[in-house]
Amino acid sequence: MKNLLLTCMMLTMSIAFAQIPSGSGVYLNKLIVSPNGDDLTNEYIEIRGTPDAVIPSDLYLINVEGDGEASRDDYGEVGEVIQLGDGTRTFGSNGFLAIVANYTDENTNVVTTNPYTSVIAAGTTIVTIELIGNDVTGSSSSNVSSFTPDIGYDGNFEDWSATYMLVQAPSDPSGVDIDADNDGVIDATGDHTMWTRYDSVSFLDEDDLLDSGDNGEFGYGQIIVVRDLAENSSNGIFTDTGATVIENTGSNVHFWGRQGTSTGFTTSDWIAASFDGTGPNWEFSGNTARVSPAEFASYIIPSEIYGALNPTAATLSITEQELTDDISFFPNPTTNVINISSKNDIISSIEVVNVTGQILIQKENDLDVIDLTSFSTGLYYMNIYGDGAKITKAIVKN
Ligand SMILES: [Ca+2]
Ligand SMILES: [Ca+2]
Ligand SMILES: [Ca+2]
Ligand SMILES: [Ca+2]
Known part of the structure; x- marks a missing residue:
């Protein structure tokens, strides 16, 4: 009876978490969307796929709103949408696609080049978005008047709380609400049930909790970092059923990356870290509570890992x-x-x-x-x- 109950529970959990059908073969390899300094010139997005394969034009990197401020009810809705493929673009011969942005100040013509372009490995397909705006020191995409090519990326991808998903969708996913009843669980019906989800992660901050009169923080990823699980689990931290939840005490996540060739959603498949320093050689926090797994504490990102696999915790241990x-x-x-x-x-x-x-x-x-x-x-x-x-x-x- 106990086994039957357990089986039923597991079945229920996996059904609850499978409201978006899953695919495999395309992965979020690195995500730096809230770097130190100006977002506009320090963000970095890296996708891993099959070398030289055409990127489907219906493959998107999306963010899903996770802030449950009292004044809004858009959590669970798709915010920004980056269209990764254009029908001919391929993953690099090394299997990687990188998206970066340069920024030209239209008043001074000063160009700020993102720090990654010069270090991304040969063979990587690089999409560089040329941003033109009126304040190169601003971190806000409202300072951008044009971006070329326009694939939906304005140099400042949404920060926390947010979920990032790689999905293949039969139509542009903009505005789709994957949680219409706002309970923190992906709904069983809706346009998103037609998607294929390849990968998803969330970072949740803690400024919209119930005790401040807000609706909570909402994470819909398969792996989720929260700031303070013990204090906040009953205070409006909503994570989708079946997700791996990691605590990152007192700090937000600056770097999300997959370890090595990993494909799963356990803590040993991912790296989540706060960092300091200057890109591209960011240094992960030395505070192990702000880095997962702890082996990555004080790790300095070497320039060799852009357009390449990230290290695994095991390879970091010294001999x-x-x-x-x-x-x-x-x-x-x-x-x-x-x-x-x-x-x-x-x-x-x-x-x-x-x-x-x-x-x-x-x-x-x-x-x-x-x-x-x-x-x-x-x-x-x-x-x-x-x-x-x-x-x-x-x-x-x-
Ligand atoms: Ca928040
Ligand atoms: Ca950002
Ligand atoms: Ca729901
Ligand atoms: Ca909603």
Whole structure:
């Protein structure tokens, strides 16, 4: 009976979440739509597909409104729509499509070039939108008077709260409401049931919660980052049934990307991070609560990953050899202390054990020195831990 109930529940969940039929083979590979600095020249959109394949002209990147301000009821509605294909455009020979924008100030003729064009890998299909406007320092697309080519992208894609979806749709999805009854769950009927959804993610902020008299924050993605799940789950954070929900404490998401060749919606399929710095070499937050998975904390985006796969958490973990190469210590033998230095500051803890394995010192702070003054003369071992790796070194007290 229990199994039957569980099966029924799972069936119900999967039906509830499948109101938009899913396809595969096209992925949101990187999404930087709320960068530091001016959005107009620092946003970056990257789609992964089949190398050299024609991009269907009915393939769209859309955003779905997620702010439930008291004064509005448009949440669940499609906002901006970017038409990715034009009937002849293909994914690059490397399988990637990148969308970027340059901005020309019509008063001064000063051109601000986005920081990505020069680093995107050869073979990528790049669509560069030339924006012309009256305030190059403005982040608002209201400063844009023309954009060429016009594929629906004005240099400033909607920020939070919003859901981003890659969909194939039989007609332009602009204005479609996927949640007409405003309950945070994609409706079982409506134009969107004719779409094929390839990928979807959401970022939810927390300025429209119920306790401030608003309607909540609404996420319709298959994976969703919220700012403060514990405090807000009963306070108007609405996430579609079956979605993976990640908490990103006290901060919004600047970077969404798929890890490696991933295709799913678990936390190990995606990277979600707040970042600092300057594009394209943004540095992810060093605060692990603002980065998912935590292995990406302090990761600096190398220019090589534009027009390429993102790293996976597993490949970030350093090897024992790297840890060995990183660390030096002296003197050994010693009569009192051993000084330890790490080129890349990656040591997380150190233990000193005796020859029987008994732990004599264990420390996570002040890792640049180990004091053996009180130890008897003899042989000891130092276990050094850093970034998932462990090495052991013999040390001698004289
Ligand atoms: Ca909001
Ligand atoms: Ca934006
Ligand atoms: Ca609904
Ligand atoms: Ca609605």
